[in-house]
Amino acid sequence: MIDKLEFIIALARERHFGHAAEACGVSQPTFSAGIKQLEDTMGVLLVERGSRFRGFTPEGERVLDWARRIVGDTRAMRQEIDALKHGLSGHIRLAAIPTALAMMSMITTPYRAQHPDVRFTIWSRNSIEVLGMLENLEIDAGLTYLDNEPLGRVQTVPLYSEQYRLLASSDSPLGDRDTVTWAEVGQVPLCLLTPDMQNRRIIEGLLRQAGSEVAPTLESDSIIVLFAHVRTGKWASVMPAKLAEALGLTEKVRAIPIVEPEVSHSIGLVVPQRNPLTPLINALVNEAKQLAPILNAAVPSGPVVAELLKPKARADG
Structure with a gap:
């Protein structure tokens, strides 16, 4: 069932059957059969069919909403069990608006000092894309505006103005x-x-x-x-x-x-509206919360910013 829910999420992201199948690493016939099996299980049509993808039915939109929750929770469960066995390790995918990209290192650098087995991928995206990628489980967290346009279902950590x-x-x-x-x-x-x-x-x-x-x-x-x-x-x-x-x-x-x-305008970290968060993202949120008072103390001068950007070991580790 989980793999079929992954298919629905991929289709919402790609808006194209062939591209979604490729993203899931399966052939298009296998992908289409998986969507059909999910429809048979639910007893409703999920996708408006035609020569190309035309959208989801109202029932399909609800299944998509549940798919994002279930797949997200499943990934979180697997990651938490893995962290209990091996400690924090893995891959965090992030996206930031261009004006906040330079600040990302103030979170990732102390994070990696605490958890050296974690690696990062960071994309530059506009604010709408950041939220869309977060909703479609393409990223784990984002850095964006918090107070100017609707955010949807996310948890936020304000960082600075x-x-x-x-x-x-x-x-x-x-x-x-x-x-x-x-x-x-x-x-x-x-x-x-x-x-x-x-x-x-x-x-x-x-x-x-x-x-x-x-x-x-x-x-x-x-x-x-x-x-x-x-x-x-x-x-x-x-x-x-x-x-x-x-x-x-x-x-x-x-x-x-x-x-x-x-x-x-307020800039901050956005993460999925999920409880509990994955161990990797929970640690990221904690880093952001520790950084926020420093950034909000004042608009720092160049030397202060340079000092914040320096890699350093954490004393509280």
């Missing part, structure tokens, strides 16, 4: 200012994240409130691309304060607080 800075050359028109307003930022040629990113939607909203339309001179889904352009001294961008410090400012590039209004 994202505050905004104009990154600009010191010799640019606004480069010598102690603060700038959002209205003034709207008059500067900007390079920004692509529109599918929640950070971009936040910035667009703030600029429109200030009476400016958003017309960036460059867009990218990579913070590194934006930062590299800003460092040339010929471009400006809007980035979270902690991210700007973590990436490292130069003498020529300044991070100028943006006011009128001063805005912040």
Whole structure:
């Protein structure tokens, strides 16, 4: 039964019978037969059939919801038994919004110091993709916004508030200012994240409130691309304060607080709404909870961020 439930989850993720079969490591006939067996067991149609995948029936949507819970709980049970036998080991899959990627190492580095047999895979995704991957059991946890768009059924650990800075050359028109307003930022040629990113939607909203339309001179889904352009001294961008410090400012590039209004959004860890959590994810949540007071104490300066990013052994181990 569990393998058939895995089929349903894969189909929801891939939206294509052939791709879902490939993801499950079976032939398409085997995959289709498995879905049919599940339908026979339930006594209802689960999938709207046609020449291609058209969606789930209402009954199929409910079975999908239960499949995610049952498969997630089954994986958690196996992992917990394995941890009792061998200690914490295994693979944690994570996804983070681009503006939070640099902060991920503040969780994973002390975690691995405590549990050296755990390995990580980290993807850069937009906020909608982070939640979708978590729902479809493609990742174990994510780092994303907590307070700007609906999260669905997740547990959250708030980590820090994202505050905004104009990154600009010191010799640019606004480069010598102690603060700038959002209205003034709207008059500067900007390079920004692509529109599918929640950070971009936040910035667009703030600029429109200030009476400016958003017309960036460059867009990218990579913070590194934006930062590299800003460092040339010929471009400006809007980035979270902690991210700007973590990436490292130069003498020529300044991070100028943006006011009128001063805005912040909560960034945090999201994990499945499951009790109990898997041992691996429970340990991850504990690391996040220990990090949160440090990050919330103040917006750290560059040396403080650099110190937080240093690999170090935990004294409480």
